[in-house]
Amino acid sequence: MIVQENHSIKLRPFLIRVFGVLLFFFVLDLAAGKFLETGLEKYYGLYTNAQVALVGHSHLMLGVDKEKLEKGIGISVAKYTREGVNVQDRKIMVEQLVDSNKEVSTLIYGVDAWSFTSEGLSKNSYSQFYPFLYASKIKEFIRNNASKTDYWTKRLIKTSRFDETLLSSAIRGHLGKWTNLKYGTVNIENLQRSIGKEEFRKIKNDAKSIEEFQKTMEIAIENNIEVILLYVPTIDLLQTAQPREFNRTIAIFEKIAAENKGITFLNWQSPWSENYELFYDPIHLNPKGQRVVTDSLITYLKQRNTLSSGKK
Amino acid sequence: MLFNSWQFIFLFSVTAVFYFNSPYRLRMPILLVSSYIFYMYWRWDFAVIMLLVSITNYLAGRFIANEKSRIRKKRCLLLAVAISLVPLFYFKYGDFFLENLNVLLSVSSSEKQFSYLNLVLPVGISFFTFQALSYSLDVYFGKTPVERNFVRFGAFVAFFPQLVAGPIERSSNLLEQLKAPRRFNRNYFLQGSKLFVWGLFKKVVIADRLALYVDKVFESPDAYSGLTLIIATLFFAFQIYCDFSGYSDMAIGAARILGFKLMQNFNLPYFSKSISDFWRRWHISLSSWFGDYLYRPLGGSRVSYIKWIRNILLVFLVSGFWHGAAWTFIIWGGLHAFYYFMESWGDVFLKRVGKVELKKSMVYRIFKVVSVFVSVCYAWIYFRANSLQDAFLITEKIFTDWSQGWFFGGSTVTYVLSWFFIMLLVIVQILQYKGYSSLYFSKSKFHPIIEYGWTVVLLLGISLLGLSSKSFIYFQF
Numbered sequence: 001m002i003v004q005e006n007h008s009i010k011l012r013p014f015l016i017r018v019f020g021v022l023l024f025f026f027v028l029d030l031a032a033g034k035f036l037e038t039g040l041e042k043y044y045g046l047y048t049n050a051q052v053a054l055v056g057h058s059h060l061m062l063g064v065d066k067e068k069l070e071k072g073i074g075i076s077v078a079k080y081t082r083e084g085v086n087v088q089d090r091k092i093m094v095e096q097l098v099d100s101n102k103e104v105s106t107l108i109y110g111v112d113a114w115s116f117t118s119e120g121l122s123k124n125s126y127s128q129f130y131p132f133l134y135a136s137k138i139k140e141f142i143r144n145n146a147s148k149t150d151y152w153t154k155r156l157i158k159t160s161r162f163d164e165t166l167l168s169s170a171i172r173g174h175l176g177k178w179t180n181l182k183y184g185t186v187n188i189e190n191l192q193r194s195i196g197k198e199e200f201r202k203i204k205n206d207a208k209s210i211e212e213f214q215k216t217m218e219i220a221i222e223n224n225i226e227v228i229l230l231y232v233p234t235i236d237l238l239q240t241a242q243p244r245e246f247n248r249t250i251a252i253f254e255k256i257a258a259e260n261k262g263i264t265f266l267n268w269q270s271p272w273s274e275n276y277e278l279f280y281d282p283i284h285l286n287p288k289g290q291r292v293v294t295d296s297l298i299t300y301l302k303q304r305n306t307l308s309s310g311k312k
Numbered sequence: 313m314l315f316n317s318w319q320f321i322f323l324f325s326v327t328a329v330f331y332f333n334s335p336y337r338l339r340m341p342i343l344l345v346s347s348y349i350f351y352m353y354w355r356w357d358f359a360v361i362m363l364l365v366s367i368t369n370y371l372a373g374r375f376i377a378n379e380k381s382r383i384r385k386k387r388c389l390l391l392a393v394a395i396s397l398v399p400l401f402y403f404k405y406g407d408f409f410l411e412n413l414n415v416l417l418s419v420s421s422s423e424k425q426f427s428y429l430n431l432v433l434p435v436g437i438s439f440f441t442f443q444a445l446s447y448s449l450d451v452y453f454g455k456t457p458v459e460r461n462f463v464r465f466g467a468f469v470a471f472f473p474q475l476v477a478g479p480i481e482r483s484s485n486l487l488e489q490l491k492a493p494r495r496f497n498r499n500y501f502l503q504g505s506k507l508f509v510w511g512l513f514k515k516v517v518i519a520d521r522l523a524l525y526v527d528k529v530f531e532s533p534d535a536y537s538g539l540t541l542i543i544a545t546l547f548f549a550f551q552i553y554c555d556f557s558g559y560s561d562m563a564i565g566a567a568r569i570l571g572f573k574l575m576q577n578f579n580l581p582y583f584s585k586s587i588s589d590f591w592r593r594w595h596i597s598l599s600s601w602f603g604d605y606l607y608r609p610l611g612g613s614r615v616s617y618i619k620w621i622r623n624i625l626l627v628f629l630v631s632g633f634w635h636g637a638a639w640t641f642i643i644w645g646g647l648h649a650f651y652y653f654m655e656s657w658g659d660v661f662l663k664r665v666g667k668v669e670l671k672k673s674m675v676y677r678i679f680k681v682v683s684v685f686v687s688v689c690y691a692w693i694y695f696r697a698n699s700l701q702d703a704f705l706i707t708e709k710i711f712t713d714w715s716q717g718w719f720f721g722g723s724t725v726t727y728v729l730s731w732f733f734i735m736l737l738v739i740v741q742i743l744q745y746k747g748y749s750s751l752y753f754s755k756s757k758f759h760p761i762i763e764y765g766w767t768v769v770l771l772l773g774i775s776l777l778g779l780s781s782k783s784f785i786y787f788q789f
Contacts, residue, residue, distance in 0.1 A: 014498040017764060024768045032772065149318050159776040167776065168725045 033158025036170040040131050043173030045078025046100045052301075053078040053097050056110025056230075057085045062284045063110070063232030065294040066178045072298030079178060081110070083165070084125045086118050087209045091216040092129065092141050098223050099135070107220050108297075111229045111265075112283070113239070113249045114201060116209040130154050130161035131170075181287045186235065186279040195241050200282070203245035210252065217256060217263060227263045229253050232293055235282040236273040266300065268293065313353040315508075315562045316516050316778070323350060327472075328570060332496045340463045340490065347470035351435075358434035361399045366469040368395045369444040370462050373451045377458035389452045393445060400441050403431050408637035436476030438634055442601055444469045447483040449605050456483045464490050473566035477559045479577040479597035486572065494571035503753050504568030506767050511561025513770040516778035518733045519555035522547040524779075525721040525730060526696070533702050538710045540719040545706070548696050549689045550734050553582065556595070564752070576752045580741050582688075585680045587651040590688060598634070602627050625649045635695070640703055644694040651687050729777065 008014075041047050045066075052075055054064055061081035070077045078101060080093050090109070097104060126145040132138040133154055143151055154161045162170065172178070194200055220227045231253070239246045250267065257265035272278055278289030285293060313320050327346040331339055352359045372392030376385045406429045414425050447468070450456035459465045468487045474480075529536050529544035536544070560577035567574045577597050584590035591599045610623045625646075632645020662668050670676050690707075697703035720727040743749035750756040756763055 008496075008498040008500075009502075011498070014502070017502060017760075021764050021768055021771075024765070025771050028768060028772055029775065032776070153318070157775050159772060160778075162776055164723070164725050164729060164777060 029157055029159050033161065035174075036159070036162055036167065037131055037134075039170030039173035040166060041100075041173065042176075043169045043178070044080040045076075046080070046096065048076060048078055048101060049103045050076040050078035050101055051103050052076075052106045052108065053101065053104045054081060054108045054110070055090055055093050055097065056081050057090075058083045059112055059232055059234070059283055060108075060110030060230065061180045062182055062280065062286075063230075063290060063293050064108075064297060065180075065290050068291075068294045069298060072294070073301050078104070081180075082125070082128050085128065086125060087115060087212045087216070089125050089128075091212050091219070092138065094216050094219055095137055096132065096135065098219060098225070099137070104223075104225055106228065106301075107225050108228045108230050109216070109220075111231050111253055112234055113203050113246045115213065116205040116249065116252070117201070117203055118206065118209060127163070128166065131166055133161060181290065182280040182284060184280050184286060186276055186281050188237075188276055191235065191237055191282055195237060200238060200241065203242055203249060205245075205249060205252070214256070217260065221260065221262050225262070227260075229257065229263065229265045230297070231265075231267045231269060232285065233268050233272040233278070233289070235276065235279055236269070238282055239269065239273065268296065313350050315559070315566070316512055319353065320350075323472075324566060324569075328496075331570060332494075336493045339493070340461070340467050343467040343472075343490075344463055344470065347467060347472035347475060350472035351470065351475060354435055355432075358437075361434055361437065362440050362470055363466070365396050365399065365441055365444045366466050367462075368392050369448045369469070370459070370465045372448045373458050373465075374460065376448065376451050385452060389448055392448045396441050396445050396448075399434070400437055402429075403433050403437060405633075405637045406431060439478050439480055440469055440475060442480050442598075446480070446601060446605065447487070450483050456487070459483070459487060471567070471572075473570070473572075474560075474563040474574055477556070477563070478595070479560055479563065479575050480601055481574060481597070485575060489572050497571055500568050500571055504565040504570075506565070506750070506763070507568065507753070508562050508565030509767050509770050509774070511558040511563075511565060512778075513774055514554035514558035514561065514737070517773050518737060519551045519558060520779035521726060521733065521777070522551035522554070522730050524726055526551055528721060529719070530696055530698065530702070533697070533706045533709065536709075536719055537715060538713040541706050541710050543719075545689055545693055545696075545710075547730060547734075549582070549685075549692050550737065552692065552695070553578075554737065568753070573753075580745050580751070582685055583681060583741065583745055584684050584688075585677060587648060587655050587684060587687070590684055591648075598631065602631055606630060621653070624652055628652070639700050640694045640697055643700070643703070644691050647687075647691040647694065651684075651691075 045053065052069075052073070054060060054066070054077065056063075058081070061079075061083070064079070066077050066079040078097065080097055082089070082093070085093065094107065094109075097107075124145075126142055127150075129138050129142060133142060142154070146154070191200075217227060231250075253265045253267070257263045272289070272292060278285055278292060280286040280289070313323065323346060327342060330342050334342060348359055348362075351362060369392055372388055375388045379385050379388065410426045410428055417424055447456065447459070447465070451458055459468070464487070468481070468483060468490055471481070471486060471490075526544050526548045529540060530548070533541060557578040564574045564577070575597055577595060579593040579596065581590055581594035584593055607623055607627045610626065611619060612623065613620050615623065628645040628649035629642055630645070632641045632643070632648075635641045635644070662670060693706050694700075694703045697706060721730075740749060744751040747754070748757045750763070758766075
């Protein structure tokens with residue numbers, strides 16, 4: 001069967017259709033991209049007058065309730081936490097916060113025994129920064145990490161910078177919904193079995209991560225920001241499974257805090273790491289755990305009494 | 313090379329520009345070279361298999377056309393079929409036969425066991441083998457003239473828009489079109505682009521999203537409740553449809569831009585009113601291939617009742633085996649044969665009790681559409697399950713295990729979006745069924761602005777919610 005050639009439409013209407021579609025696409029893309037971008041900034045508390053900023057990954061995300069914290073201390077808080085971000089990513093996040101939020105005086109930086117272990121975290125966590133490609137530092141960071149095709153696609157098409165997690169965060173930013181909750185309680189028997197079989201995330205400190213962390217602290221100090229290294233509790237079984245490595249990492253945080261006046265280390269392993277009712281999984285807290293940690297953080301910040309004075 | 317990659321867009325654009333701006337004699341070499349680049353981008357060495365299959369069928373076609381003796385023609389055809397099927401059997405079915413041979417040996421208390429070949433399956437081998445074979449068969453049956461230009465024949469077998477996952481074209485359609493000089497047609501460009509975008513949307517937004525849930529559940533079905541397994545099966549039904557029909561749409565769209573009209577491969581299969589109707593709407597190019605080259609040569613329905621049963625059973629079992637070298641696929645084919653017989657006997661029963669009129673009622677028709685869909689979904693369990701044990705376990709749990717709660721997959725957002733896109737797909741398909749929306753280049757009743765606006769929305773959806781490139785399910789066949 002040979003196809004009958006039907007008459008081709010004239011050049012002008014053809015070009016109008018093709019360029020019309022392209023133009024409409026890019027206009028919509030620009031509008032949607034901008035809408036999502038601002039939503040995401042709101043969600044993370046960027047470009048606000050927040051005086052307190054939380055930076056970390058899912059561990060801190062599920063550990064602290066931003067809204068409750070704000071109510072408790074009466075000060076605006078930016079919660080810039082993302083799943084799977086490593087120490088290098090968090091340095092970028094702190095830089096971004098410093099650039100966008102001039103009022104930040106206290107940085108609550110989430111730490112844990114695995115802070116200097118890149119293994120087990122997302123390998124392409126840089127992709128979570130795609131929406132902020134407009135910032136030169138982020139642009140450079142992504143150019144160094146992403147493939148050329150990805151980099152240029154994201155630059156050309158704004159909406160391609162988002163995935164459904166970022167989309168959901170952007171919409172939540174516009175709606176003002178900041179809750180991060182995971183319901184359920186950790187299965188201790190399964191965990192013990194996994195530990196018995198050596199199937200758990202090992203603590204392996206690498207020099208590069210420690211260096212990046214130190215640089216992050218320097219950035220905060222240079223910008224007169226007081227740092228609280230907050231160890232949101234993780235289950236004690238993981239600590240006892242590798243005590244030497246655990247203590248070695250804790251010693252790094254203690255040393256940094258001892259050497260710098262502007263850095264405080266809050267190790268909240270004790271008294272909660274043994275209370276399994278507070279955990280959703282071995283590392284993350286459930287809503288009950290989040291409540292306990294947030295309440296304690298409010299009490300601590302109130303006692304500290306340095307927040308209202310703002311930047312030194 | 314995947315359709316949803318910049319590499320493909322680049323290769324396709326370059327090919328189109330050179331193709332339309334070259335003299336006629338250079339066009340076939342351009343298509344042939346592009347097709348081989350497309351294939352070799354994945355693995356260059358497997359292109360040799362495609363070339364050998366092409367040479368075999370090209371020579372067979374010429375020999376059959378030149379030969380006067382009917383017996384020699386037949387021998388030549390059988391030889392070409394055998395040679396063409398060797399790579400397919402070796403790569404695709406080698407381990408399956410060894411596995412079953414080992415089982416037989418162990419049952420017969422023999423200590424001899426064969427080690428597996430563990431071969432990588434050349435992408436699209438079933439497709440290009442069947443496409444090349446259709447030519448030799450057509451020449452033999454006198455349905456198509458012999459092709460004397462090898463470059464054109466090579467381009468027909470390797471035609472890159474439909475090379476790795478069909479539609480399986482016939483020489484009477486595609487080869488004839490390759491002979492005609494074509495000019496760039498703006499209408500075709502617009503039609504092809506729209507279809508390509510819709511196919512891409514189905515693939516990267518719907519199919520790949522549903523796959524996240526489906527893969528998780530089918531990986532360890534023992535860990536999930538009956539309800540979750542039902543949802544995963546339903547999701548798989550839409551995943552495989554969007555994945556495969558999405559590829560077909562992209563293939564047909566890309567070919568349309570180049571000026572070719574490939575055959576329709578899907579025609580709203582989940583609206584089928586019977587199993588035979590389903591197979592007229594699902595993977596049309598394959599079912600018609602089996603109809604033309606297996607079912608009818610065996611006598612079709614013009615044989616004794618027992619032979620007809622044999623023919624139907626054979627076609628469905630072979631179709632299942634074509635899809636994969638595992639018992640799950642064979643059972644999947646067998647289940648469809650079973651549905652087919654049940655339906656046929658049901659019709660006979662209605663006739664005997666004098667209730668044929670019932671078939672015209674709306675309730676009956678709705679019942680049929682729903683029952684066909686549910687039956688097809690049930691068969692998909694065997695198609696998707698990792699093993700027969702898993703398939704039986706899923707079946708058992710669906711009917712007995714209602715103990716555990718809802719499972720939302722890795723992300724609630726993904727889960728909600730999955731349902732949303734299934735609903736969207738169903739709405740679009742209803743509009744296509746009713747003739748409002750375009751289906752396979754049919755005229756849409758919507759205003760062009762709405763149509764182009766819809767294409768922009770799809771593009772935006774792909775950009776925002778498209779998941780990263782993942783191989784198409786049907787590549788493995």
